[in-house]
Amino acid sequence: MLSNLDILVVVIFGFLGAFINSIVGGGGLITLPALLFVGLPPATAIATNKLAATLGNLTSMLTFLRAGKIDWKLLKPIVPLVFIGSMLGAFTVNYISPDLLKPLIFLMLVVVLIYTTIKRDWGSVEKRREMTKKRKVLFISTLIAIGFYDGFLGPGTGSFIIFAFIIMGFDFIQASGNAKLLNFTSNFAALIMFLFLDTVNYSYGIIMGLSMIIGAFIGAKFALGRGTNYVRIIFILVTLLLILKNGYDFFIEELYSGK
Secondary structure (H helix, E strand, O other): OOOHHHHHHHHHHHHHHHHHHHHHOOOHHHHHHHHHHOOOOHHHHHHHHHHHHHHHHHHHHHHHHHOOOOOHHHHOOOHHHHHHHHHHHHHHOOOOOHHHHHHHHHHHHHHHHHHHHHOOOOOOOOOOOOOOHHHHHHHHHHHHHHHHHHHHOOOOHHHHHHHHHHHOOOOHHHHHHHHHHHHHHHHHHHHHHHHHOOOOOHHHHHHHHHHHHHHHHHHHHHHHHHOHHHHHHHHHHHHHHHHHHHHHHHHHHHHHHOO
16 A cells, blocks of 8 residues: 555656656656655666656657657667667666676766766757768667666666767757657666566556656756757756766675675
8 A cells, every 4th residue: 555655755756757857867866766765675666667767758758759859760770779678688687786787887977977068069069970880880889788778777878878869969959859769768678578577566657657757748848948058957967966876876885895
């Protein structure tokens, strides 16, 4: 039986997580701790978060799609590859501890933050690079790897996808829109695996998912209305929070494991 407090926590933090996630990613930083707070075991919380996040990402993806901010022609052949990558990641997490990736993720987030902060005009104007064969292979491989990571662990997936698109010359709004389609794809793929493994709590997942639909819609409208400068600032702030969260988790665990 869900208490009123539990429902309130799930609804409020689901809305906030989806609002942030629909703009620059990183919503799991808010929603996953909320599910752990109401008492779900870690594995169940991760699976339940995928159900809610899938609903939220679907909403923001459709909003960006209607605004013409998703390059469907470019992404059409990439979507199934990201889907497969995410399913493999969700399957692998049952055999390999996600903790192995935490130091690498921490370093990658630091690189993303430094690069985005230094290049102040980066992502403000669309300047697409020529998609040579080498760049295409590297770009697609990167997105597949990020899809695998989303199924395997997850936090920061949206930010990594946005960063990959910005490197290719997309502006923040277009990068965010494209990221929503791929993030929805990886979320949905991982969700299928978690449903198969029967680790989803439907009560919490559906309640949080409904609040995330509202948060995602408002967040996507905010991003489209405010423009690239606002999105860039939020991207930097969310990346910083992800660094602090991942760094805290990793170093605290190392400290306690050393005792």
